Amino acid sequence: MKRKVLLIYTGGTIGMEKDYETGSLQAFDFGNIFQKIPEMKLIECEVSVYPFKKPVDSSDMGPKEWKFIANHIGENYDNYDGFLILHGTDTMSYTASVLSFMLKNLKKPVILTGSQLPIGDLRTDAKENLLTSLYYASLYENNEAVIQEVTIYFEYKLLRGNRTLKYSAEFFDAYQTPNYPVLGQSGVHLNVKKDYLWRNKTDDQFMVDDHISQDVLFWRIFPGMHLNHFTQIPNVKVLILQVFGSGTIFNTPKTLKTLQMLRDQGTEIVVISQCVSGGISFGKYSNSNIFTKIGAISGHDITAESAITKAMHLLDNPNYEGNFAENFVRNLCGEVTE
Numbered sequence: 001m002k003r004k005v006l007l008i009y010t011g012g013t014i015g016m017e018k019d020y021e022t023g024s025l026q027a028f029d030f031g032n033i034f035q036k037i038p039e040m041k042l043i044e045c046e047v048s049v050y051p052f053k054k055p056v057d058s059s060d061m062g063p064k065e066w067k068f069i070a071n072h073i074g075e076n077y078d079n080y081d082g083f084l085i086l087h088g089t090d091t092m093s094y095t096a097s098v099l100s101f102m103l104k105n106l107k108k109p110v111i112l113t114g115s116q117l118p119i120g121d122l123r124t125d126a127k128e129n130l131l132t133s134l135y136y137a138s139l140y141e142n143n144e145a146v147i148q149e150v151t152i153y154f155e156y157k158l159l160r161g162n163r164t165l166k167y168s169a170e171f172f173d174a175y176q177t178p179n180y181p182v183l184g185q186s187g188v189h190l191n192v193k194k195d196y197l198w199r200n201k202t203d204d205q206f207m208v209d210d211h212i213s214q215d216v217l218f219w220r221i222f223p224g225m226h227l228n229h230f231t232q233i234p235n236v237k238v239l240i241l242q243v244f245g246s247g248t249i250f251n252t253p254k255t256l257k258t259l260q261m262l263r264d265q266g267t268e269i270v271v272i273s274q275c276v277s278g279g280i281s282f283g284k285y286s287n288s289n290i291f292t293k294i295g296a297i298s299g300h301d302i303t304a305e306s307a308i309t310k311a312m313h314l315l316d317n318p319n320y321e322g323n324f325a326e327n328f329v330r331n332l333c334g335e336v337t338e
């Protein structure tokens, strides 16, 4: 049986080609993708292409585009077996993370991919990324989708989307999931590590919850940071503090006073680590005690991209019972180690 895949093209380098007169990159008409990659016809699935009217560099992606993609998948959920999103690489981890929170109880694959070099380039990585992503997006066994979550496929690796970070602007191997194993690898054989795949614990129906609040701020501390700057953190509903190692911060009375003041005015403080591997462990060092004192939320081993989009999704979301902190510490869809 030929599986049906909906390919949503949002922009990024993958859909660009060099204008040989000017030397600059420009978007090409993605409706013609089959002419650019005739090999696509050899894949055992039926592909429908939905290109964004105005393809964007992924630095222009945000809540409007995230909601559009989530709802477009929602509207077409019953008509397709899998979904492939072609996306610029710079913010792909944010989109993958937010979609994992918006697309509830997924039972079908959602794969994001892109490329470091444009599709027309002689050394492009776009073809392999696109073709193997199509393979994963249409992979079924016993009439059930093998992948039932939002993933990124890039440079021979299938990764859990909400665990990824773009760690290289140079290498083809641009993404990592330091706190979660690779879900699948493409070598001579294409494999999937089934034990690591996400499975919903309930039989609840698929649904889209596109709630997003933008009253979230991300603040990275550093040694020598002027405490006057620290005291000027704007009044936001959620502050994500990226602190040292396993959860430490400069231990001065002003630090405690400032954070306590924010808490008193109702700001939720989420603490995540500057280390990309491992995570927060309050109480390990006395320099993390401030956080326990003020009732901060531990982000544990979540990525910055996931923490930001999870906070945006949960803040003031009427579809969640319980308060922000209770929901934030829950593992919603594989984004944090339990």
Ligand code: ASN
Pocket (backbone or CB within 6 Å): 011, 012, 013, 014, 056, 057, 058, 059, 087, 088, 089, 090, 091, 114, 115, 116, 117
């Ligand atoms: N600036 C591009 C983007 O994120 C980078 C890429 O796709 N390789 O849209």
